[in-house]
Amino acid sequence: xxxxxxxxxxxxxxxxxxxxxxxxxxxxxxxxxxxxxxxxxxxxxxxxxxxxxxxxxxxxxxxxxxxxxxxxxxxxxxxxxxxxxxxxxxxxxxxxxxxxxxxxxxxxxxxxxxxxxxxxxxxxxxxxxxxxxxxxxxxxxxxxxxxxxxxxxxxxxxxxxxxxxxxxxxxxxxxxxxxxxxxxxxxxxxxxxxxxxxxxxxxxxxxxxxxxxxxxxxxxxxxxxxxxxxxxxxxxxxxxxxxxxxxxxxxxxxxxxxxxxxxxxxxxxxxxxxxxxxxxxxxxxxxxxxxxxxxxxxxxxxxxxxxxxxxxxxxxxxxx
Amino acid sequence: xxxxxxxxxxxxxxxxxxxxxxxxxxxxxxxxxxxxxxxxxxxxxxxxxxxxxxxxxxxxxxxxxxxxxxxxxxxxxxxxxxxxxxxxxxxxxxxxxxxxxxxxxxxxxxxxxxxxxxxxxxxxxxxxxxxxxxxxxxxxxxxxxxxxxxxxxxxxxxxxxxxxxxxxxxxxxxxxxxxxxxxxxxxxxxxxxxxxxxxxxxxxxxxxxxxxxxxxxxxxxxxxxxxxxxxxxxxxxxxxxxxxxx
Numbered sequence: 001x002x003x004x005x006x007x008x009x010x011x012x013x014x015x016x017x018x019x020x021x022x023x024x025x026x027x028x029x030x031x032x033x034x035x036x037x038x039x040x041x042x043x044x045x046x047x048x049x050x051x052x053x054x055x056x057x058x059x060x061x062x063x064x065x066x067x068x069x070x071x072x073x074x075x076x077x078x079x080x081x082x083x084x085x086x087x088x089x090x091x092x093x094x095x096x097x098x099x100x101x102x103x104x105x106x107x108x109x110x111x112x113x114x115x116x117x118x119x120x121x122x123x124x125x126x127x128x129x130x131x132x133x134x135x136x137x138x139x140x141x142x143x144x145x146x147x148x149x150x151x152x153x154x155x156x157x158x159x160x161x162x163x164x165x166x167x168x169x170x171x172x173x174x175x176x177x178x179x180x181x182x183x184x185x186x187x188x189x190x191x192x193x194x195x196x197x198x199x200x201x202x203x204x205x206x207x208x209x210x211x212x213x214x215x216x217x218x219x220x221x222x223x224x225x226x227x228x229x230x231x232x233x234x235x236x237x238x239x240x241x242x243x244x245x246x247x248x249x250x251x252x253x254x255x256x257x258x259x260x261x262x263x264x265x266x267x268x269x270x271x272x273x274x275x276x277x278x279x280x281x282x283x284x285x286x287x288x289x290x291x292x293x294x295x296x297x298x299x300x301x302x303x304x305x306x307x308x309x310x311x312x313x314x315x316x317x318x319x320x
Numbered sequence: 321x322x323x324x325x326x327x328x329x330x331x332x333x334x335x336x337x338x339x340x341x342x343x344x345x346x347x348x349x350x351x352x353x354x355x356x357x358x359x360x361x362x363x364x365x366x367x368x369x370x371x372x373x374x375x376x377x378x379x380x381x382x383x384x385x386x387x388x389x390x391x392x393x394x395x396x397x398x399x400x401x402x403x404x405x406x407x408x409x410x411x412x413x414x415x416x417x418x419x420x421x422x423x424x425x426x427x428x429x430x431x432x433x434x435x436x437x438x439x440x441x442x443x444x445x446x447x448x449x450x451x452x453x454x455x456x457x458x459x460x461x462x463x464x465x466x467x468x469x470x471x472x473x474x475x476x477x478x479x480x481x482x483x484x485x486x487x488x489x490x491x492x493x494x495x496x497x498x499x500x501x502x503x504x505x506x507x508x509x510x511x512x513x514x515x516x517x518x519x520x521x522x523x524x525x526x527x528x529x530x531x532x533x534x535x536x537x538x539x540x541x542x543x544x545x546x547x548x549x550x551x552x553x554x555x556x557x558x559x560x561x562x563x564x565x566x
Contacts, residue, residue, distance in 0.1 A: 011478070069483070070444065070454050095476040099456045102409070102441035106448030111410050111531035114439045127535055132438055134333070137537050144531045182453035182489070186471065186482040199477070203565075228566075236495070246459070246496060247479050252438065253495055255477065261565040272333075278543060282563045284555065299546040299563065302555055312552045317566070320556070 004033035005081050007091035010045050018154035018199050019092045023052050025152045028119055034058050036080055038073055040066040046169045053164035060172045067185035068096055074103035075180060080172050081108060090150040097151050105149040112149040113141055117156035134252040135275030155258030155279045196231045203230030204259045209237040210266030217243040220310045221265055227317040235273050251276035266306050269294030323361040323370045324425035326416050327354035327377050329386040330436040350386045353431025357493040359500040361429050362394045369463050372396050376419050380404040391511035392503040399517045408532035413445035418524035432457050432492040443492035453485035457494040
């Protein structure tokens with residue numbers, strides 16, 4: 001039986017919601033699909049996954065998998081795909097799956113397609129649509145062979161419903177003693193924020209170079225985001241200038257977002273940035289340059305001075 | 321102690337933006353992420369932590385222009401794998417795997433992704449094929465224990481992460497690893513005298529066939545041009561009544 005195996009990502013406490021969107025593609029592909037989760041101490045996480053209509057939740061739980069080291073994870077994932085006879089192995093595009101899945105593809109001697117946004121079925125074969133050149137073009141690709149690895153853009157697929165009868169949780173047994181040992185986890189920056197996760201937020205407020213410095217960025221971009229209960233994003237220029245941390249960067253080399261409302265403050269609209277926001281439902285651009293390219297894709301464009309407009313906007317929203 | 325730097329020749333992304341025709345722009349450059357990898361290799365060598373930097377690329381003779389650019393930056397020696405097919409990332413990784421076996425570097429540094437194809441696969445696949453450790457999306461590299469290990473800072477979705485990898489390993493460069501140097505005139509002159517070794521897949525003893533084929537390329541639908549609003553009040557009214565997001 002052709003089966004898809006969907007890699008699910010978590011932060012040790014809970015499942016990362018965008019990683020569930022790959023399930024929606026697995027459903028579109030047809031056939032059965034199982035969910036695969038790796039880590040240590042996964043009982044709660046596994047239990048939260050039983051209602052997504054999968055044939056099973058496959059759990060690789062071992063102290064040696066406590067941190068997502070690519071050499072170990074790819075080895076276990078490739079073994080699980082082989083043992084289950086999975087013809088498609090997929091996950092949501094994130095630094096986690098982009099690190100691990102290509103390595104698993106090599107171990108499985110199989111091709112991979114990154115950032116799938118849609119599939120087309122024709123005469124029993126499936127082709128995959130994906131953005132290239134920073135999203136300025138879309139390529140439709142086909143793959144040969146018995147097995148393929150896919151990552152999907154979370155923003156292109158709806159979250160799956162969790163209303164199926166609970167499936168079984170199956171422990172995946174592997175030889176933990178023979179796992180690769182060439183990588184060691186040292187540390188992870190833990191930054192606590194009360195704001196929602198950038199890729200999951202309903203509202204994203206983003207800032208560019210004209211925000212000047214970290215304090216101004218926080219006051220205007222952060223202030224507006226907080227008034228709207230939104231997350232904060234930034235352009236490459238703003239990150240390069242030290243106004244925001246690297247993982248706030250949106251675009252070709254950063255995060256892809258598609259919120260209900262995206263507000264761009266002082267962002268001119270380099271193609272690499274637009275690539276990361278163009279599926280947002282409503283885009284508001286505020287910029288003093290009336291010819292800024294971002295105005296060509298903004299739902300609402302307001303030309304003017306940020307330093308005057310944004311405080312007014314915060315004030316009006318807070319009052320409402 | 322050799323460093324191998326695989327790089328790709330891509331259509332100039334800056335040109336492409338101006339022209340709005342990303343895939344047909346005539347000018348080619350070294351993939352910007354690979355240029356960062358080259359810079360890092362040069363710095364490692366300049367610190368005395370490597371004896372030689374070797375650049376490798378795959379393509380027809382036309383890519384010699386980007387090879388000269390890499391040599392002009394300071395790469396010691398370059399290899400071109402003569403193959404003009406549209407290869408997929410896995411085919412590229414398999415060819416590079418054969419190059420790694422021939423060159424026996426202690427570290428391979430390459431860009432995390434090519435800005436034309438945006439696949440972000442080759443480095444990880446190469447590491448898998450070789451069974452080497454990998455550090456992807458790296459913004460800082462330090463060598464430890466007499467170059468037996470590298471400590472790498474990685475840029476992940478959740479923030480910075482530090483890992484150590486035993487060498488030899490594959491490292492893929494993120495945007496903020498360094499700022500590549502400009503090519504100097506003496507560098508350009510020197511580059512003309514540096515050798516470019518040309519090899520075929522046959523000579524490397526590797527047979528590859530791309531398993532991924534691009535069927536078509538199309539522009540995405542354009543977002544409809546929006547409405548210009550004149551004031552904060554008007555914007556809020558539109559967001560509430562028309563877009564219904566507030």
